[in-house]
Amino acid sequence: MYLRETWDLGIGWDNALPDSMQKKWVEFFHQIRNLHKFEFAKCLNPEGAVGKPMLTILSDASDKAYGFAAYVRWKLSNDTYFCSLIFAKSCIAPLRGLSTPQLKLNAALLAKRGQEIIEKEMRLEFDRVVHMTDSATVLCMLAKTFTRFKLYEGVRISEIQAAIPISEWQWVGGEHNTADWISQLNDLLI
Structure with a gap:
């Protein structure tokens, strides 16, 4: 969705992102680094x-x-x-x-x-x-x-x-x- 936002604004691959978008991207990458903390139950058949x-x-x-x-x-x-x-x-x-x-x-x-x-x-x-x-x-x-x-x-x-x-x-x-x-x-x- 962030890439689409750059397309909508007509930003090229070599152009710098506006400050507001750059802030979003930095936060996004910080969140990706924390994905390893998520845990999911492997069993879908619960006890009982x-x-x-x-x-x-x-x-x-x-x-x-x-x-x-x-x-x-x-x-x-x-x-x-x-x-x-x-x-x-x-x-x-x-x-x-x-x-x-x-x-x-x-x-x-x-x-x-x-x-x-x-x-x-x-x-x-x-x-x-x-x-x-x-x-x-x-x-x-x-x-x-x-x-x-x-x-x-x-x-x-x-x-x-x-x-x-x-x-x-x-x-x-x-x-x-x-x-x-x-x-x-x-x-x-x-």
């Missing part, structure tokens, strides 16, 4: 797990980026739940202007493709899969026949509809959509 897990995938987009976050959720024997992030992916929004609904549709498509990777690569069998988005527009698009849309939207809607039943899609409020962190990544690094 009951039955099969649920896969929850949240997607979101902004004018800067789009992406998804996938979580595995287990019910435990003590009637509590264990939830863990298992896969997330983000993409920088294209430089040419796409509308917010188009970007949110791209995020939904990326989430669908992420689900395919998870199901192919993991040994877990999921009891249920739920896709969540904070875009009522995307949910309406997915509920309609893809041929009603222009080519850009129709191709994406068709691919999603062929793989995921509309019953697996749900709306979630933006304040509860953790994929929002992915689409606002630039703001989190500052």
